[in-house]
Amino acid sequence: MxxxxxxxxxxxxxxxxxxxxxxxxxxxxxxxxxxxxxxxxxxxxxxxxxxxxxxxxxxxxxxxxxxxxxxxxxxxxxxxxxxxxxxxxxxxxxxxxxxxxxxxxxxxxxxxxxxxxxxxxxxxxxxxxxxxxxxxxxxxxxxxxxxxxxxxxKTAPSSEMIVPVGFTSSTCQYFWDYDDPIRGFKAYDNMLKLNPAFHCQTGDYIYYDKPGPMSYNVELARHKWHAINSWPSLVDFYSNVPSYLQKDDHDILRDDATPNSKPFGELTFDDALQIWNEQVPLNDKPFRSVRWGKDLEVWLVEAREFRSDNRDEDGDEKSIFGKEQKAWLKSSIESSNATFKILMSPTPVVGPDRAKLKIDNHSNKSYETEGKWLRKFLASQKNTFVVNGDRHWQYVSKDLETGLLEFSQGPTSDDHAQGWDPDDYRPEHKFLRVKGGFLYVYVFRNKHDVPTIKFIHYDVEGKAVHEEIIKSKD
Missing domain, CATH: 2.60.40.380 (Purple acid phosphatase-like, N-terminal)
Structure with missing residues (x-):
């Protein structure tokens, strides 16, 4: 200029x-x-x-x-x-x-x-x-x-109520990758049309480490929240849909951030954590679950605050969750009597991911020990699935060893989609699309009163592009 x-x-x-x-x-x-x-x-x-x-x-x-x-x-x-x-x-x-x-x-x-x-x-x-x-x-x-x-x-049904419930989930939204110059992001307006009971945002709500500005101090970091939250599509959506937000690396400092990360300019990990807590207040700990009637419970895990350093040697002690959260996750999933159980993970559990580039999630070699444990544990629990954020493409993957299914929402706009060759189908893939959009999950009883779950990937225009329908296992 x-x-x-x-x-x-x-x-x-x-x-x-x-x-x-x-x-x-x-x-x-x-x-x-x-x-x-x-x-x-x-x-x-x-x-x-x-x-x-x-x-x-x-x-x-x-x-x-x-x-x-x-x-x-x-x-x-x-x-x-x-x-x-x-x-x-x-x-x-x-x-x-x-x-x-x-x-x-x-x-x-x-x-x-x-x-x-x-x-x-x-x-x-x-x-x-x-x-x-x-x-x-x-x-x-x-x-x-x-x-x-x-x-x-609308409040959640009690744990014994049998009611149909649908919720949306999205991830990865860079302010400058908006696709509607007036409304902001088309995906939000199209999610709202589905009238979801609630929404899970699995991280990278903002990007401190991308230009416009680079958030080198507290004032610049707060600006990123002000800007993204002022888009009319977000204002209308979040005013009328209950939300559960999870943080990931770009929300807390920079790419692949851990508590051991050096400051980003003058912005420290603790500074960013304080900003997160003022912009996304919680009622308790950052790891929690929400029950939505008899047939659905959702677990929202914390993937940044308690993790080991990404470059530590892998082994039994290396963890993304930390000891307290890991014990809570195992015991709470095992004790739940919900028909369907969904782990909302800010990062991939199944993948596949870019092996030569990434070292910060459970599908990477760097967290192989905990990743194998997690996939095996989740697969041993009936009717349990993973919905993950952080990847800038949509997919459905089935773990080749355990059969665990993972659903990646993809980024919030097409302009933010990248990072995977759309022709690179792996044996794990049941669906692959390198574009933006969101995921809609619907839990209901069919005409024979069999609990059923439906995972639908949508594009940013609100058009369904893939669907998986799964009946509950007794």
């Missing part, structure tokens, strides 16, 4: 930022509302109070896909002038959760720059399998104008 373009761009951004101040003291929910960690009796409400009604428009030209990084991006420019920037603002927020029979209110609470103007509240005392509306109100102070955002969700 030349000096003349920068001048006119600066004038535009200046005028753009004057618009919201026609209402004195107004605040906004530009980063939307998330309804997270929903159970049969509780939910976590998240939002962020913002200074402007819209993010700073995208004005940089981009490289060609994949990874459409901005051209001539100045990493040292003021963060509030960057494409997608959304400044936070001091103020207070009130929650009302209601349906025809009940209302739960949380009175005004302040947000501050200490936690990036984010807000989180755990709501208890909800009823199972019940629809609720969420009304958030924001204001600068008690004399300020009130802004509102509305959302909705």
């Amino acid at each position: 030349n000096k003349k373009q920068y001048f006119f761009c600066g004038i535009f951004l200046f005028l753009f930022q004057l618009l919201p101040y026609t209402v004195v003291g107004q605040v906004y929910f530009t980063n939307g509302l998330k309804i997270q960690e929903v159970t049969d009796t509780s939910a976590v409400i998240w939002t962020r109070l913002c200074k402007l009604p819209n993010a700073i428009p995208i004005y940089h030209k981009q490289k060609k896909a994949p990874f459409k990084a901005p051209i001539d991006f100045d990493n040292n420019m003021p963060v509030n002038k960057m494409d997608g920037a959304v400044e936070g603002v001091f103020g207070e927020i009130k929650i009302n959760i209601f349906n025809v029979n009940d209302t739960i209110s949380v009175d005004w609470k302040h947000v501050s720059p200490y936690k990036d103007y984010t807000f989180m509240e755990v709501i208890n005392g909800l009823n199972p399998n019940t629809e609720y509306q969420v009304l958030l109100q924001g204001r600068k102070d008690k004399n300020g104008s009130i802004t509102e955002i509305l959302g909705s969700f």
Whole structure:
């Protein structure tokens, strides 16, 4: 971008930022509302109070896909002038959760720059399998104008309820690889059309280590969350679909990050972990399971916080999970009486993966011992499957030794798809497609009352491209 373009761009951004101040003291929910960690009796409400009604428009030209990084991006420019920037603002927020029979209110609470103007509240005392509306109100102070955002969700059924349930899952979404210049990502709008009961995002929600900017400090890292969360397709989706988010390497520092990783510029692993916890609040530990009626339980594992160094020698002590999480995973899966059990893994378990390039997941030689244990254990549990993130292509793989099935969603846009030759079908592959999209999982009882699970891969336009239907084993 030349000096003349920068001048006119600066004038535009200046005028753009004057618009919201026609209402004195107004605040906004530009980063939307998330309804997270929903159970049969509780939910976590998240939002962020913002200074402007819209993010700073995208004005940089981009490289060609994949990874459409901005051209001539100045990493040292003021963060509030960057494409997608959304400044936070001091103020207070009130929650009302209601349906025809009940209302739960949380009175005004302040947000501050200490936690990036984010807000989180755990709501208890909800009823199972019940629809609720969420009304958030924001204001600068008690004399300020009130802004509102509305959302909705349905709680999980209790563990003995027999109800059909469908959920979506996605992974890998780089802000600059958007495929709709107005809405952001087509996949989100098409997932919403399926009316999923909940959504699992398996990591790489943002990319600290890709340009536009490179997140070398806390301010730049937080910007990545502001920008991605301001896309209208994400705002609409997460306001109306309960979500469970898992972190992966790019969400926490850089490619293949571990707790032993050196800082990324001035951004440390602990800094990034703190940012994750303010942007994606949990109700408990980062490894957890969610029960959704009699026929489905989903395990969400943590793949970054507790892992060994990727370059350590493989053996019984080397682990992605760590001792506590590994023991929990084994005992909780074995004790569950859910008909279908699904491990949501931020990284592959079956693969195949790029053997010469990757050393950070259970399908790689670097974690061969724990990988073999995990595949054997999961395969020994009836009706148990893996849904994985981190790979930029869609696939269904069947482990040649154990028969364990793994479903890779693929990236959130076609422009982010890469990393595998589409003609390189391996013996493990039942399906292979090097494009973007998402996965939809549907659990139901057929006409003979046999519990059945259906895995459907969709493209970004919402067209089904592959389907696996599996009846439960007694």
